[in-house]
Amino acid sequence: MATPTTEPGAAAGVFPPFDTSTFTSQILWLVLSFGLFYYIMSRVVLPRISGILETRSGRIAQDLDEANRLKDESDAAIAAYEQDLATAKTNAHKIAQEARDAGKAEADVKRAEVEADMTARVADAEARIAKIKSDAMSDVGSIATETAETLVSQLLGSKVTKAEVAKAVSNVKG
Amino acid sequence: MANDPISQFKIEKILPLEALGYDISFTNSSLFMLATVGVAAGFLVLTTSGRGLIPSRGQSISEIIYEFVADMLRSSAGSEGMRFFPLVFSLFVFILVANMIGMFPYFFTVTSHLIVTLCLALLVIGTVIGYGFYKNGFGFLKLFVPSGVPGIIMPLIVFIEVLSFVSRPVSLSIRLFANMLAGHITLKVFTGFIPMLIGSLGVVGVVGGILPLVLGVAITALEFLVAFLQAYVFAILTCMYLNDAIHPSH
Numbered sequence: 001m002a003t004p005t006t007e008p009g010a011a012a013g014v015f016p017p018f019d020t021s022t023f024t025s026q027i028l029w030l031v032l033s034f035g036l037f038y039y040i041m042s043r044v045v046l047p048r049i050s051g052i053l054e055t056r057s058g059r060i061a062q063d064l065d066e067a068n069r070l071k072d073e074s075d076a077a078i079a080a081y082e083q084d085l086a087t088a089k090t091n092a093h094k095i096a097q098e099a100r101d102a103g104k105a106e107a108d109v110k111r112a113e114v115e116a117d118m119t120a121r122v123a124d125a126e127a128r129i130a131k132i133k134s135d136a137m138s139d140v141g142s143i144a145t146e147t148a149e150t151l152v153s154q155l156l157g158s159k160v161t162k163a164e165v166a167k168a169v170s171n172v173k174g
Numbered sequence: 175m176a177n178d179p180i181s182q183f184k185i186e187k188i189l190p191l192e193a194l195g196y197d198i199s200f201t202n203s204s205l206f207m208l209a210t211v212g213v214a215a216g217f218l219v220l221t222t223s224g225r226g227l228i229p230s231r232g233q234s235i236s237e238i239i240y241e242f243v244a245d246m247l248r249s250s251a252g253s254e255g256m257r258f259f260p261l262v263f264s265l266f267v268f269i270l271v272a273n274m275i276g277m278f279p280y281f282f283t284v285t286s287h288l289i290v291t292l293c294l295a296l297l298v299i300g301t302v303i304g305y306g307f308y309k310n311g312f313g314f315l316k317l318f319v320p321s322g323v324p325g326i327i328m329p330l331i332v333f334i335e336v337l338s339f340v341s342r343p344v345s346l347s348i349r350l351f352a353n354m355l356a357g358h359i360t361l362k363v364f365t366g367f368i369p370m371l372i373g374s375l376g377v378v379g380v381v382g383g384i385l386p387l388v389l390g391v392a393i394t395a396l397e398f399l400v401a402f403l404q405a406y407v408f409a410i411l412t413c414m415y416l417n418d419a420i421h422p423s424h
Binding site for chain 2: 015016017018019021022023024025026027028029030031032033034036037038040041042044045046048049050051052053055056059
């Protein structure tokens with residue numbers, strides 16, 4: 001305890017916290033320093049920090065709003081896109097159906113034409129065949145008559161009349 | 175410095191002053207009060223000066239302290255209590271920084287003096303009484319008359335309530351003062367063993383000094399905790415007492 005006490009009242013044996021001679025000085029300086037501190041806190045620091053926090057929460061709220069707005073927009077865009085897609089699909093269906101129907105009708109017409117043509121040709125051909133056949137058949141009668149006459153005259157050595165042979169041939173022909 | 179656990183609390187005059195017959199000398203205590211204000215206010219002002227939307231590290235600390243105290247006050251005294259936020263915040267930060275500065279070796283601990291803690295406690299109780307009567311008028315006295323108590327034991331209850339109210343500033347100030355005082359004395363005593371052992375026993379003393387050194391380290395850590403805890407306790411009790419002023423009926 002080398003330091004000499006400047007205050008005679010502050011006896012060396014007094015426990016410092018209970019040394020009443022220092023109280024006025026401590027109270028005064030506490031009031032001054034704490035008062036200054038309170039002033040700085042309430043005027044400068046606390047408004048500033050609350051401002052910072054408010055700005056931040058405001059900014060966050062604003063950003064969230066913006067994000068929500070953008071989400072709504074994109075949802076609307078998706079809905080519009082899907083609507084368009086659905087319309088386009090129905091349109092495409094319709095167009096395809098129409099094309100198919102038109103193609104089918106055209107094909108039907110053509111087929112009918114072709115069929116009619118074919119029927120005509122078949123009928124033509126049949127007529128020609130019938131004609132050729134009847135021609136051939138009449139030829140067959142005369143050939144058979146001649147052949148039979150020749151055969152009879154060769155085999156029998158006798159003459160038969162043409163009329164008789166023709167009669168016999170037509171009998172066979174039925 | 176003398177190897178005496180009490181001398182660290184001694185108040186030394188740096189600039190002797192006197193006014194109206196009162197001793198208002200600028201002392202080491204005054205110096206450390208101003209240092210506390212300078213460190214705390216300087217930190218809070220400088221770290222928040224950027225007003226960053228994305229806080230820097232320092233600004234985060236200031237914001238965390240702000241929200242810590244704001245939550246403490248709001249949860250115990252409601253949103254009406256937020257008008258006392260500057261007071262509670264100032265008390266908490268002032269006591270916390272004063273306690274922490276006191277943890278430095280050779281530094282003076284402002285809060286280890288009863289008169290300082292008593293003044294702070296009286297400031298709180300004065301605010302409670304002043305605001306309590308201002309806001310509730312004589313209804314503030316309902317604080318001492320709990321509802322639903324049978325008439326016969328009412329005088330006893332009122333007596334107990336008054337006694338507990340009167341003891342509040344005492345307990346508030348002595349808790350902080352005694353914790354800081356006792357902690358610093360313990361630290362000084364334990365670490366003081368080391369030079370004493372080495373001085374008197376030589377090499378054996380070096381070996382024997384290990385235990386007090388380990389204890390000294392452990393107590394230092396404990397004291398940092400106490401320094402924070404006492405500031406917190408002071409602040410939260412302030413919040414609860416302020417709640418009584420705002421809502422006096424139980």
